[in-house]
Amino acid sequence: MTGAKLFGKWEIDDIEFADRSTERYITITPVANTMGRHADKQFAKSEISIVERLVNRLMQTGENTGKKEKTMSLVRDAFDEIHSRTDENPVQVLVRAVENAGPREETVTLKYGGISVPKAVDVAPQRRVDQSLKFIADAVEAGSYKSERDAYEIVADEIISAANYDVECSAIRKKEEVERVAAAAR
Numbered sequence: 001m002t003g004a005k006l007f008g009k010w011e012i013d014d015i016e017f018a019d020r021s022t023e024r025y026i027t028i029t030p031v032a033n034t035m036g037r038h039a040d041k042q043f044a045k046s047e048i049s050i051v052e053r054l055v056n057r058l059m060q061t062g063e064n065t066g067k068k069e070k071t072m073s074l075v076r077d078a079f080d081e082i083h084s085r086t087d088e089n090p091v092q093v094l095v096r097a098v099e100n101a102g103p104r105e106e107t108v109t110l111k112y113g114g115i116s117v118p119k120a121v122d123v124a125p126q127r128r129v130d131q132s133l134k135f136i137a138d139a140v141e142a143g144s145y146k147s148e149r150d151a152y153e154i155v156a157d158e159i160i161s162a163a164n165y166d167v168e169c170s171a172i173r174k175k176e177e178v179e180r181v182a183a184a185a186r
Contacts (some may be wrong), residue, residue, distance in 0.1 A: 004030050006051060007076050010083075010091050019099040021125040026050045026095055031072065046126055050098060050133075051075065051091070057137035058155070077152035082160060090159075097162035101135050101171040102128030105182040118185040131178075132171065136162060139170030 006012050012030070017023040025046040045053070058064060059071045079090035086093060107118045123131070136158055143154045161169035167176070 006030055006049075006091055007079065010079065010089055012091055015089070015092050015095055017095065017099070022099055022102065022129055025126045025129045026098060028091060028095070031055070043126065046129070050094065050129075053133055054094070054136070057133045058140060060137070074152050074155060077150075078155035078159065081152055081156035085156065085160060093163045094159055097136065097159045097171075098129055098132045100165050101132035101162045101169075101175050103131055103175045103178040103182075104128070106178050107182045107185045118181075120182040120185045132162075132175070135171035135174045138174070142170060 004012055006028075007030075012028045015028050017026070027047055027049055028051075029049045031049050031052045055068065055071050055075050058074070059066065059068055064071055079094075082088070082090040082093050103123055105120055106123055108121050110117050110119050139158045140151070140155050143158065144151050147154065158169065158171060162171045165172060167173065
């Protein structure tokens with residue numbers, strides 16, 4: 001898709017991936033409202049734009065439920081803020097944030113007789129992308145609760161912090177907590 005731009009501003013052709021395993025599951029296309037058409041096939045959500053998936057995740061919280069245009073405008077403003085702070089393509093920053101915020105290992109609970117035992121397992125690349133979007137959206141929701149700051153600034157802060165692997169970032173903290181629990185269960 002040469003020459004296509006996200007929100008009419010941001011180039012999507014020259015995005016680089018640091019993590020080859022998640023590259024297949026991070027689709028970068030201009031945002032189109034899919035209206036849940038991916039729900040009938042198992043891995044079809046990975047064909048949806050990562051920006052639309054972020055918008056859908058941000059839309060799942062209390063006040064914003066079902067308000068896609070409002071949330072899309074919020075992400076558009078956050079991308080402008082990211083560009084003004086970093087002088088980078090905000091799509092590239094988002095991809096780096098998603099790659100950094102996804103846990104590589106987590107725990108599952110196995111039952112042996114009547115005993116529950118935690119066991120560390122590797123995380124599939126698609127689940128890593130899903131988890132990182134969840135961690136970012138949860139961090140935005142927690143950061144915007146009773147906050148004086150604009151929501152787009154909070155979204156921009158969280159994405160920039162996750163992209164820079166800032167350990168003060170809520171999404172990175174959650175990822176490291178999941179990995180620490182998994183390391184203890186090894």
